[in-house]
Amino acid sequence: MDKLITIERHLIDRERELGASGTFSQIMYDIALCAKLIARETRRLGLTNMMGATSIMNVQGEIQQKLDVYANDIIIRMNSFTGRFCAMASEEEDEMINIPSQYGYGNYVLVFDPLDGSSNIDTNVSVGTIFGIYKRKTESGRGDIDDLLRCGNELVAAGYVIYGPSTMLVYTTGNGVSGFTLHPTLGEFILSHPDIRFPHTPKYYSVNQANQRSWNEPVQAYTRWMQGEGVNPPKKSLSLRYVGSLVADFHRNLLEGGVYYYPGDKKNPNGKLRLVYEANPLGFIAQAAGGYASNGNGPILDMQPDQLHQRVPLFIGDKTLVLKAEEFARK
Ligand code: AHM
Numbered sequence: 329m330d331k332l333i334t335i336e337r338h339l340i341d342r343e344r345e346l347g348a349s350g351t352f353s354q355i356m357y358d359i360a361l362c363a364k365l366i367a368r369e370t371r372r373l374g375l376t377n378m379m380g381a382t383s384i385m386n387v388q389g390e391i392q393q394k395l396d397v398y399a400n401d402i403i404i405r406m407n408s409f410t411g412r413f414c415a416m417a418s419e420e421e422d423e424m425i426n427i428p429s430q431y432g433y434g435n436y437v438l439v440f441d442p443l444d445g446s447s448n449i450d451t452n453v454s455v456g457t458i459f460g461i462y463k464r465k466t467e468s469g470r471g472d473i474d475d476l477l478r479c480g481n482e483l484v485a486a487g488y489v490i491y492g493p494s495t496m497l498v499y500t501t502g503n504g505v506s507g508f509t510l511h512p513t514l515g516e517f518i519l520s521h522p523d524i525r526f527p528h529t530p531k532y533y534s535v536n537q538a539n540q541r542s543w544n545e546p547v548q549a550y551t552r553w554m555q556g557e558g559v560n561p562p563k564k565s566l567s568l569r570y571v572g573s574l575v576a577d578f579h580r581n582l583l584e585g586g587v588y589y590y591p592g593d594k595k596n597p598n599g600k601l602r603l604v605y606e607a608n609p610l611g612f613i614a615q616a617a618g619g620y621a622s623n624g625n626g627p628i629l630d631m632q633p634d635q636l637h638q639r640v641p642l643f644i645g646d647k648t649l650v651l652k653a654e655e656f657a658r659k
């Protein structure tokens with residue numbers, strides 16, 4: 329690497345370009361620090377008592393893993409006292425997170441999935457953190473639920489951290505997607521992937537195909553089309569890759585080209601993934617990288633959530649492949 333551009337340097341450069349106040353940069357440093365703390369635990373997982381499940385069931389009806397609890401706790405604690413947020417919401421918390429009365433509050437709002445793909449933790453498979461940042465909607469005081477139930481196209485920034493063979497932080501403010509790799513000895517996030525865009529020719533589709541029998545016919549036909557059946561299938565045949573960690577599947581498809589989908593089915597018409605914590609932030613990143621996110625019928629980013637933990641069918645990644653899913657749904 330010729331030139332080391334740290335995340336700090338990158339944010340300062342952006343601040344100058346935009347004439348920004350610096351608050352957003354401070355938020356990103358805090359998130360980067362949370363990522364380092366979580367990465368430190370993922371790296372030594374088998375050596376500490378952080379593996380395995382707790383006995384706590386979260387609002388999603390899933391048993392929390394110890395690392396879920398750790399990651400959630402770190403993000404809440406590191407962002408509660410800074411005076412930059414007026415409210416937060418986490419996939420692991422039943423209700424919105426209020427900023428404690430002893431601390432000040434600010435104009436931003438944070439939504440996050442502290443540890444996505446946590447069923448993979450104990451087998452040393454990549455997991456991630458997903459976050460979205462909004463400007464508050466209410467005018468004063470501590471924030472309320474209206475600050476958190478927002479359309480994805482109101483995001484001012486979104487990103488994810490992937491804890492894989494290396495730890496990477498990828499984020500966008502809607503204009504260009506930048507990827508940073510955590511340097512293992514410097515302990516700094518270094519710009520390693522400037523201006524990430526989906527490649528022209530996709531390679532992969534990612535879906536839990538074990539669920540195929542419960543999908544509706546358009547989703548089944550779409551899947552067969554990606555396997556080469558029907559009219560004008562993809563020019564270059566696609567391979568199936570499915571990690572079962574949304575961040576890891578999304579990240580691979582972003583760099584190599586492809587689509588991830590978790591459709592609804594007869595039992596769960598809204599699928600599994602959460603609009604506020606997963607679909608919107610990743611949809612915002614996909615859009616900034618030339619991709620697209622859909623609920624199967626239209627843009628994810630246009631959806632107005634009515635509940636914090638609302639689930640949504642998700643098709644995300646290469647724009648042509650996602651639009652094709654909508655085309656099958658219309659037939
Ligand atoms: P989580 O946020 O509780 O980890 O759940 C979301 C995860 C995604 O990361 C992943 O793509 C999906 O659930 C996997 O679900 P399944 O095991 O049904 O394929």
Ligand code: MG
Binds near residue numbers: 419441444
């Ligand atoms: Mg998740």
